[in-house]
Amino acid sequence: MVFITLIAAAVPFFGDFVGICGAIGFTPLDFVFPVIAYSKAGKFPKGTGLQLSVQLANVVIGTWFSIVAVLGCIGAVRCVVLDIQTYKFFHDM
Numbered sequence: 001m002v003f004i005t006l007i008a009a010a011v012p013f014f015g016d017f018v019g020i021c022g023a024i025g026f027t028p029l030d031f032v033f034p035v036i037a038y039s040k041a042g043k044f045p046k047g048t049g050l051q052l053s054v055q056l057a058n059v060v061i062g063t064w065f066s067i068v069a070v071l072g073c074i075g076a077v078r079c080v081v082l083d084i085q086t087y088k089f090f091h092d093m
Helices: 002-010 014-041 049-085
Strands: none
Touching: 014 049
8 A cells, every 4th residue: 555655646647647548548449439330330221311310420429529539638738747847756745
């Protein structure tokens, strides 16, 4: 337990790094890749209104969450930069 506390104190902006990992990994895996996979595997009669509406919805969802992932990554990197400027080693203990 002491070792974990020392690591957490040495890296107090660890939450910002978790935010970067979430923006890079979690958002695409949960929102973008399933939309792409569904678009590739979805079998609708070609040229129907249902197919066009599903494709449009998939494009909107994929685009929106790609933008969210990029903005989340930018925000997390910004937080890391701001925290590094005021960081002092073992200051929180």
